[in-house]
Amino acid sequence: MSTTPRHTRSHRGRSAATFTAGLLAAILTVVGAASAQAAPDQQLTASSETVTAGGTITLTASGFPENGSLGFTIDGSPLTTYPVTGSAVAAGSDGEYQGTARIPASLDPGQHLVSVTHVGDAFTVYASTQVTVVPQPTSTVTPATQSLSEYLKDGVTATFAGFTPGATVSFGISTPATGDQAGPDAVADATGTVTLRFVPEAGTNYANDGTYTLDAFTEAGAIRAAPLSFTVTADAAASTPVAGPATPVKRAATFTG
Numbered sequence: 681m682s683t684t685p686r687h688t689r690s691h692r693g694r695s696a697a698t699f700t701a702g703l704l705a706a707i708l709t710v711v712g713a714a715s716a717q718a719a720p721d722q723q724l725t726a727s728s729e730t731v732t733a734g735g736t737i738t739l740t741a742s743g744f745p746e747n748g749s750l751g752f753t754i755d756g757s758p759l760t761t762y763p764v765t766g767s768a769v770a771a772g773s774d775g776e777y778q779g780t781a782r783i784p785a786s787l788d789p790g791q792h793l794v795s796v797t798h799v800g801d802a803f804t805v806y807a808s809t810q811v812t813v814v815p816q817p818t819s820t821v822t823p824a825t826q827s828l829s830e831y832l833k834d835g836v837t838a839t840f841a842g843f844t845p846g847a848t849v850s851f852g853i854s855t856p857a858t859g860d861q862a863g864p865d866a867v868a869d870a871t872g873t874v875t876l877r878f879v880p881e882a883g884t885n886y887a888n889d890g891t892y893t894l895d896a897f898t899e900a901g902a903i904r905a906a907p908l909s910f911t912v913t914a915d916a917a918a919s920t921p922v923a924g925p926a927t928p929v930k931r932a933a934t935f936t937g
Contacts, residue, residue, distance in 0.1 A: 722807040724796050728902035732816045734785040736901035738764070740778045741796045741807060744771040748798040752781065755792050759784075771798070787813050817842030817872070817905035821894060824910050828889045831912045835879030840896040840905040843868040847903070851876050852895040858885050862894065889914040 727738035739761060741750060748771045752759040761769055761779035771777045777796075795808040821838045823830075843849055845868055853862035866874040874896060880887040889912045897904040 722796075722805050724794065724807040724809045726794065726809050726811050727900055728811070730812050730814050731783050731902045732904050733783055733787045733813055734816070734907075735897070735904045736780055736782050737811065738778060738780050738900070739794065739796070740776070741771065742776045743807070744775045744777070744796075744798050744805060745800060746773050746775055747771060748775075748800065750777055751797050751799070753795050753797070754784070754787075757784075759794065783811070783813065789813050789815055814903070815842065817896065817903070819894070819896065819906045819908040821908050821910050826910075826912060827915050828912050829915050832880060832882065832887060835877060836894075836910050838876045838878065838894050838896070838908060839873065840876075841871065841873040842905070843872045843874060843896075843898070843903060845870050845872050847872075848899050849874045849896050850899060851878075852897070853878060853886055854893045854895070855885065855890060860885075865899075888912070 722743040723741070725740045727740075728735075731737050739752065744750065750769050750771060752761050752769075759781050761781045763769065763777075763779045765778075766772075769777070769779065781794075783792075789812075791810050791812050793808055793810055795806055797804060797806040817840050819838065819840050821836055823836065826834075826836075838851075840849065847868045848865050849868055850865050851862040852859055854860070862878050863876050866876065868874050876894070876896070878894070886892060891909055891911045893907055893909045895904065895907055
């Protein structure tokens with residue numbers, strides 16, 4: 681027969697249960713602390729899931745080593761990015777990076793894989809995202825060639841078709857040396873078409889003879905129409921009147937002075 685008081689055995693049981701619960705709580709606390717301190721997963725996001733060849737997207741990478749150097753590719757080929765802030769293609773002190781990239785004009789429509797990689801001394805980390813390249817909106821301009829005086833008077837009319845209906849579209853005009861906005865933004869109609877009439881302002885970079893390029897693109901630059909160009913020729917020089925044949929003089933002419 682046991683001589684141990686019943687209440688003592690019960691106390692020991694509660695003590696064991698209390699110890700086990702405390703140990704479990706300690707384990708959960710340690711695991712929870714480890715999870716809270718774990719490095720975040722690397723991620724890469726694009727500002728637009730759809731883009732045209734030649735379009736521009738903003739890429740945001742996160743979860744990378746502090747100040748780690750980053751390399752971007754599309755389908756395994758190098759993809760140049762331009763930092764939104766700063767000058768280096770590297771993660772910041774928070775492990776994040778944001779930059780813009782122009783999709784190569786040679787890419788065919790369809791899905792393409794954009795990746796970012798950090799190669800460290802002991803490990804390599806990377807992330808990727810998919811973008812879908814869609815056909816470029818088409819472009820036409822009238823007239824394609826005209827004289828400078830005609831151009832200064834009437835300008836040109838460009839039509840871009842193939843945007844998403846209701847999309848806000850911006851326009852640009854450029855030469856090999858400069859580029860600026862051309863006219864106010866427009867909203868694509870129910871067929872996805874926008875029209876720009878551009879009449880140059882006298883004295884500007886675009887009021888001379890030469891070849892000009894017109895662009896149309898969504899506000900973020902992801903969807904960009906096929907570029908078009910038009911040519912302005914110098915006006916013909918004014919002709920100088922040609923003197924007629926001399927009239928013979930029947931008598932001697934006298935000249936004075």
